[in-house]
């Protein structure tokens with residue numbers, strides 16, 4: 001296990017095997033970049049009809065740019081492919097009131113997993129009936145708001161929560177629509193999955209050992225709960241259907257057990273989110289047009305096998321909707337050549353953001369790609385590492401990328417596939433203000449989240465004269 005501190009350079013093999021040296025470092029791999037991103041004749045990137053130089057001049061760096069056309073294109077593809085399914089956008093990927101309104105306009109439902117996300121959704125005027133509430137430790141306040149507003153479903157995660165919701169439903173004199181979260185022992189990442197007999201983690205009720213069935217029966221017998229069905233979420237960045245197949249088999253077996261016990265069938269199966277996107281050219285996620293029929297076939301097959309009706313289906317994609325729409329823009333501050341021994345060297349390019357706005361590389365070892373955004377360059381590409389400004393050697397944004405050898409101070413580095421789990425997981429580490437998020441479309445910029453200021457942060461510090469507490 002790696003203890004906090006420096007992550008040591010992999011001196012023996014500076015470039016990972018999956019990373020090909022591009023013949024042209026200015027080229028854009030279409031599977032990585034949002035739909036309206038192009039490289040203009042002038043050499044600069046254009047997103048949503050705006051040149052990166054103008055964007056940076058108006059918005060500053062670091063900044064996150066959401067390509068609105070990409071969002072709509074993806075929403076339509078997912079809706080078309082998953083026709084007949086209910087799609088809940090997972091707000092944890094990235095949520096603002098504006099995004100909630102887009103989701104609403106798109107006719108999608110919304111999955112929230114905290115009081116904060118619920119607050120944003122309600123502040124946007126999102127129809128509570130199309131909100132699903134997740135979380136393994138929803139607060140009483142959160143549950144009260146959800147029940148008062150009449151959310152469409154609460155996904156129950158523990159016996160304590162079943163009791164809590166039942167008590168509140170009793171207090172309000174209502175019947176609350178619920179699902180139970182089943183843990184199927186499947187853990188999927190990219191194209192690998194592990195199916196274990198039991199799942200040693202905090203979410204849901206295990207299908208093995210009968211706990212999930214007990215939870216279902218508990219809800220079924222409660223006059224205050226309207227049991228809609230079963231929810232299963234198996235992981236993140238999943239590229240194929242193998243893990244879903246095992247999860248579907250295990251959850252549908254639960255449907256069958258429930259039917260045997262009660263003579264009734266629960267109606268809804270939610271397969272959760274986790275559909276992957278491409279972060280580097282080596283990534284090969286399945287597209288929704290491939291996933292949807294494959295998942296439906298699996299569910300039909302398994303339902304037949306158990307002799308039950310095919311349930312109503314829903315999914316909760318987050319990253320697959322917003323991830324590829326986002327591009328992060330950073331400005332280069334310093335460039336350093338680090339000798340790796342022999343004839344090898346690595347170029348360290350320091351930019352004005354880092355692990356405070358994108359923790360994913362440091363937290364998960366996530367790989368990204370990048371290009372020079374403000375201009376094209378004819379200089380041969382060099383193996384580079386894009387690093388942040390934070391006080392940690394693990395503060396890496398793009399671990400391995402070939403960037404033009406003349407990348408220098410003042411240049412703009414553009415990182416694709418940055419719409420999900422970057423700004424939404426941002427922190428103020430090292431008292432760094434969090435970057436803004438803007439949307440771009442048809443040459444227009446709209447601010448979704450403004451840039452945080454040093455003053456914003458100082459206002460939380462009650463020792464400061466201008467503190468909000470004064």
Ligand code: LLP
Pocket residue numbers: 090092093111134233235236237272273274275316317318319320360364420421
């Ligand atoms: N539904 C549930 C119950 C979830 O827990 C999640 C993600 C989703 C839906 C949406 O998953 P998506 O389609 O966006 O992959 N921070 C990590 C991802 C954690 C996701 C947690 N749950 C990352 O940056 O990769």
